[in-house]
Amino acid sequence: MKKILVVDDEFDILTTWRLVLEMEGYEVSTASNGRSALDAVRANPPALVITDWMMPHMDGVELIRNLAKSDGLANVPVILMSAAANAPALEHPHAQFRRKPLSIDDLIATVKSLIGPA
Numbered sequence: 001m002k003k004i005l006v007v008d009d010e011f012d013i014l015t016t017w018r019l020v021l022e023m024e025g026y027e028v029s030t031a032s033n034g035r036s037a038l039d040a041v042r043a044n045p046p047a048l049v050i051t052d053w054m055m056p057h058m059d060g061v062e063l064i065r066n067l068a069k070s071d072g073l074a075n076v077p078v079i080l081m082s083a084a085a086n087a088p089a090l091e092h093p094h095a096q097f098r099r100k101p102l103s104i105d106d107l108i109a110t111v112k113s114l115i116g117p118a
Contacts, residue, residue, distance in 0.1 A: 001027045002027065002047040002048070003027045003028070003029065003044075003046040004026050004028050004046055004111070005037060005048070005049045006029075006031075007031045007032070007034065007050065007063065009055040009056060011032075013052070014030045017050065017107065020104050020107065020108070021107075021111065024108055026118045033055045033058060034057060034058025034062055034066075036057075037063055038066050041073055042070070047077075048078070048079070049063075049076060049078045050078075050081065050107075050111075051063055051078060051081070052081055053082035053088070054084075060082070064092045064095050067092060068093070074092070075094065077096075077115065078092060078094060079098055081100050081102060083101075096110065096114070
């Protein structure tokens with residue numbers, strides 16, 4: 001089963017994405033900030049990371065930068081989500097930016113394009 005880590009400091013978003021992705025058959029774990037997400041990825045690398053941009057302790061862009069610098073984690077694809085109008089520079093070979101609000105259909109299509117069906 002393909003594992004996805006969802007990172008967001010808003011509980012409602014975490015819960016919604018987790019439910020949607022689990023209904024598609026993926027195994028989903030969550031983190032509420034970039035620092036705990038980085039620890040989780042290092043301990044047990046997922047097939048995909050979906051992260052919010054603006055979060056406490058470590059934001060999504062900094063999380064992506066740290067993943068890109070780590071030998072075993074630079075190949076894990078990342079989706080960065082934000083309501084911001086402009087995408088930040090993502091220094092990561094497999095990172096994509098998606099604007100919030102993202103529809104459930106768009107989320108699932110993006111996930112499947114990156115890691116395939118569950």
